[in-house]
Amino acid sequence: xxxxxxxxxxxxxxxxxxxxxxxxxxxxxxxxxxxxxxxxxxxxxxxxxxxxxxxxxxxxxxxxxxxxxxxxxxxxxxxxxxxxxxxxxxxxxxxxxxxxxxxxxxxxxxxxxxxxxxxxxxxxxxxxxxxxxxxxxxxxxxxxxxxxxxxxxxxxxxxxxxxxxxxxxxxxxxxxxxxxxxxxxxxxxxxxxxxxxxxxxxxxxxxxxxxxxxxxxxxxxxxxxxxxxxxxxxxxxxxxxxxxxx
Numbered sequence: 001x002x003x004x005x006x007x008x009x010x011x012x013x014x015x016x017x018x019x020x021x022x023x024x025x026x027x028x029x030x031x032x033x034x035x036x037x038x039x040x041x042x043x044x045x046x047x048x049x050x051x052x053x054x055x056x057x058x059x060x061x062x063x064x065x066x067x068x069x070x071x072x073x074x075x076x077x078x079x080x081x082x083x084x085x086x087x088x089x090x091x092x093x094x095x096x097x098x099x100x101x102x103x104x105x106x107x108x109x110x111x112x113x114x115x116x117x118x119x120x121x122x123x124x125x126x127x128x129x130x131x132x133x134x135x136x137x138x139x140x141x142x143x144x145x146x147x148x149x150x151x152x153x154x155x156x157x158x159x160x161x162x163x164x165x166x167x168x169x170x171x172x173x174x175x176x177x178x179x180x181x182x183x184x185x186x187x188x189x190x191x192x193x194x195x196x197x198x199x200x201x202x203x204x205x206x207x208x209x210x211x212x213x214x215x216x217x218x219x220x221x222x223x224x225x226x227x228x229x230x231x232x233x234x235x236x237x238x239x240x241x242x243x244x245x246x
Contacts, residue, residue, distance in 0.1 A: 103134035123156040129167040154180035176226040
């Protein structure tokens with residue numbers, strides 16, 4: 001009887017253990033499926049934001065227009081150069097495993113500033129960065145979205161109150177800070193949607209290691225601050241900071 005009882009409880013224990021392991025595996029698989037679904041949803045959202053027509057057709061058309069107008073209006077032709085470069089950048093970001101070097105996006109920000117100056121007149125905005133950030137890999141379209149938001153909703157025509165974007169390492173985190181006077185007339189088109197997208201992508205990629213804050217400071221400037229901890233950058237690309245140092 002003792003043997004029979006022991007055997008019964010042993011079989012019951014093994015059965016319950018097997019069932020528990022099966023449930024845990026099923027739960028783990030569900031979590032993996034959810035994570036994969038969330039990632040695919042985010043990638044789809046980003047792809048939609050960067051939606052593009054056939055890039056070869058687009059760039060060939062830009063080159064055709066550039067050659068046509070270069071002899072008659074070099075300044076207008078330069079607009080096509082900046083625009084083509086920016087579109088090429090947007091078209092290739094999807095093929096870089098979700099990350100780009102900071103210096104690549106800085107170049108496109110400089111193109112966007114020049115483009116606005118050629119088409120809308122003088123704007124007063126300073127883009128400053130330290131050399132140690134140039135090789136760091138970051139999710140794309142953060143700097144460009146911040147800059148575009150400044151053009152849409154900021155007052156960039158006041159020489160005495162220039163808008164600024166600063167990118168630097170403070171030893172513990174990558175810092176991105178922007179500051180500009182709000183526009184005299186509020187532009188309701190797309191207000192806040194670009195910054196919300198940045199916040200969502202930062203949270204998805206870096207979690208609590210990334211912080212983003214926006215506020216109006218005491219002088220009336222709209223101020224945006226992003227901080228991404230060095231450990232989170234290293235986790236995405238373990239060797240990148242060491243490569244920069246050496």
